[in-house]
Amino acid sequence: MPGQRKVYVVSGGVTKFAKAHPEMDFRLMVKRAYDYAMGDVPKLKASEIESSRISYFSDHFARQLKAASMVQDFLGLNPKDSRRIEWGGATGGQAVQAGWETVASGRNDVCLVAGFETMSSVETWKGNEFIALASDTNFDYPVGGFYTGYYALMVQRHIYEFVRKTRFAGVKDEKKAQQAATEEAKRVMAMVSVKNHINALHNPYSQYPERLTMKEALGREMIAHPINRPSVCTMSDGAAVLILASEEAAFRYTDHPVLIKGVGCGTDTMRLADRPQGKVPRFAWEKAADYAGLKYPGVHSFRAGRTAALEAYKNSGIKNPIEELSFVELHDAYSSSEIQTYEDIGLCRYGEGYDFVEQGHPFLKNIDYGLNLPKRGTIPVNPSGGLIACGHPVGATGIMQGVFAFWQLQNSIAKHFGNDKLQIKDAERGLIHSHAGTGSAVTVTIMERA
Secondary structure, three states: OOOOOOEEEEEEEEOOOEOOOOOOOHHHHHHHHHHHHHHOOOOOOHHHOOEEEEEOOOHHHHOOOOHHHHHHHHOOOOOOEEEEEOEOEOHHHHHHHHHHHHHHOOOOOEEEEEEEEEHHHOOHHHHHHHHHOOOOOOOHHHHHOOHHHHHHHHHHHHHHHHHHOOOOOOOOOHHHHHHHHHHHHHHHHHHHHHHHHHHHOOOOOOOOOOOOOHHHHHHOOEEEOOEEHHHEOOOOEEEEEEEEEEHHHHHHHOOOOEEEEEEEEEEOOOOHHHOOOEOOOOOOOOOHHHHOOOOEOOOOOOHHHHHHHHHHHHHHOOOOHHHHOOEEEOOOOEHHHHHHHHHHOOOOOOOOHHHHHHHOOOOOOOOOOOOOOOOOOOOOEOOOOHHHHHOOOHHHHHHHHHHHHHHHHHOOHHHHHOOOOOOOOOOOEEEEEEEEOOOOEEEEEEEEEO
């Protein structure tokens, strides 16, 4: 990006994401990920790390104020600069960009980005309450109560706009048409669930690897219609670490650093009802006629995601992501939001997300999913298994995406996973995407093989 120093990832580490790590507190989890990352760059000394950006979502889960300071202490990084980052579900992604900024600005040559969450410290119902506090507590929180309810509402509108009005346009009975459209969408959402759980079978860090079938994906318990259990991410314990460095420093520590090519960030109102209607901010390959009459963003699409992608593509020189990206690791808190995000970040046009899945574009070429996928492998999405199957320890999640993208671009998946099933051949460029709230804040970061 003009006027800024190049920033590289030189190493990364991640703990296994799990329902609970009773043998470790948050400090030790981060230390394990940190030690792994440091072990991969033996030329880097701890004394050369000049600052840290430490992310965690909730003081409630940590049961500790200033937990980032305790991590800084436990890692032996005092008395150096450190900042705590919190930004809802996008906390980890924002931490990556905060680390990028401190190196790009010239303030530091080496910055540690670390994140964690210990969500097992409370019962699931209480955890859902804590997470729902990241909605508008004066409005959304009382009327909705928990995030799966919010996302169920949003995807129902997405189905209405993009399935009901197209595939069932000829059905005059509105209730029957919407029911039929919803059943169609549930089938496609189940395909996403199958993809991510099967991908996770080959990721030893994942929480819920499973050879899931379509029958199982469709048949399990409903959480908030039309979202059922296999389509929802879970609360987790886990930590992740990235080490960022300037160009001069990076090549002292490794022969295979990965460039952070561009970053983008977008925001929107916390309260869904406050989101204004306007024109779709378009990518270069889209036409105004594509979205004639579409009320945007409504509650069906994430304007913050579109805004973040537009900025990241501009800063990284990407003209068409479907052709220029090798893979995407995106924030699939729900299989429905994965489909919505395909459209937000321009992997397909608004309204084409369901077809995009059915054709097989976001599936890996070499994995057997038990599905008919005529065009699979165009651009693998969540080859790691994503949040649905890896887990979602919020402060670590966006950093975890960065670690997996880093290993993909280093061509070192086999080294770190113990198998090469998820390695994308000749991966050149990847996108990581973090998403907060009901789409109130989103980060997009482009990473490129050096």
